[in-house]
Amino acid sequence: MAPSMPGRNKLIYLLDAPAPPVDKNLFGLSREQLRALIVDLGQPVYRVDQLLTAMFRQSVDSLDAVSVLPRALREEIVNLGWGIAIPKILEGFRSVDGTERYLIAGEDGQTVETVWMPGGDGGEKGDDTADDFDGANTKRATICVSSQVGCAVNCRFCLTAKLGLQRNLKAGEIAGQVIAVLGRHKVELGRDRINLVFMGMGEPFLNYDEFMAAVRLLVEETGIAESRMTVSTSGIVPGILRFAQESVRPKLAISLNASNDRVREEIMPVTRKWKIEDVMHAAAQLKLRPRERVTFEYVLLGGINDSLQQADELVRLVRSASFPSKVNLIAWNSGPGIEYVAPESSRVEAFQKRLIQNGVPAFLRRPRGRDIYAACGQLKRTTREI
Ligand code: SAH
Ligand code: SF4
Secondary structure, X not given: OOOOOOOOOOEEEEOOOOOOOOOEEOOXXXXXXXXHHHHHOOOOOHHHHHHHHHHHOOOOOOHHHXXXXXXXXXXXXXXXXXXXXXXXXXXXXXXXXXXXXXXXXXXXXXXXXXXXXXXXXXXXXXOOOOOOOOOOOOOEEEEEOOOXXXXXXXXXXXXXXXXXXXXXXXXXXXXXXHHHHHHHOOOOOOOOEEEEEEOOOOOHHHOHHHHHHHHHHHHHHHOOOHHHEEEEEOOOHHHHHHHOOOOOOOEEEEXXXXXXXXXXXXXXXXXXXXXXXXXXXXXXXXXXXXXXXXXXEEEEOOOOOOOHHHHHHXXXXXXXXXXXXXXXXXXXXXXXXXXXXXXXHHHHXXXXXXXXXXXXXXXXXXXXXXXXXXXXXXXXXXXXXX
């Protein structure tokens, strides 16, 4: 571990090298896939649990470290080309507010960003699941997870968009971010209160199968309940429709960001493909759990979508939805090369007040880790230039 760097650069450590590549990675396989492999090898099914426990609860470095498996079996698996490579944290940055941003290596050494927000995400406090259980020995935190390297959606206000889409992440690379961060913070699963938000780099619903496979792995193997997970989409209608059919699924957040299609299309060109009305119809297909609400995220851009008329229009839109919802307001976080301006704080307050006065639950998401480019929309593998 390297010592902290002085001055403004808040690099906290240079950690591991990426995991040595393996031909075929056991980490990221579903329980069923592992079972098929183990049964093929003529082994008892309890080996599947032994493998999954080693990977998800003990974050072993290699198959060799799974000492509960007989040596001969480990060798046999290796000879078939299988190994274990769990994503590793290469670098970390710590904000003055305690937020940490990590660069985590995927299978090809490309890095993605993952954020640890201790004490939970202020914006989620409207959630019924975000209780105040905060005992002296209990950690509470939210981990923000990436689903793609870069993003193809091209929202005008988002730094990740500037990368374009580099590639999709595999299920293991998505779930692995969580395992790596849980390991760094020595989280005790079952005791500490961990929320997951799939709101990092990328559009989860444009990498649907791998994203959902990661969700299932995390729910089954870490025991973090799906009701403690939230996925955010820019409004990919076919993805929302598939999501509505899932029996195990996180809560849904929709990046609305405008109160009508005209403004939305300007800042989110994806609106040309799916109008707000289409997104609303798709979201209405979800069978919500008791007390569950859909979140509408609304990034406030100074002079673009932060007027009281737009707040009124948003009220009408949200109230016309056939499902219970709430609004999470996010003051725009700046990024290099993006021309928008942050909204004035008086306008943010007035906007929120207007929603609440009209019966729309509205929360202001506290910006986390802005100084280390960890806040919403700032993820772009920013390293030395901080
Ligand atoms: N791609 C998904 C999830 C990742 S973005 C989506 O767009 O929903 C997570 C949230 O950050 C979205 O609500 C998005 O609108 C918001 N966001 C993007 N850029 C931002 C910025 N510069 N400042 C504040 N919020 C931003
Ligand atoms: Fe992609 Fe979300 Fe950024 Fe839009 S806001 S470019 S969907 S990551």
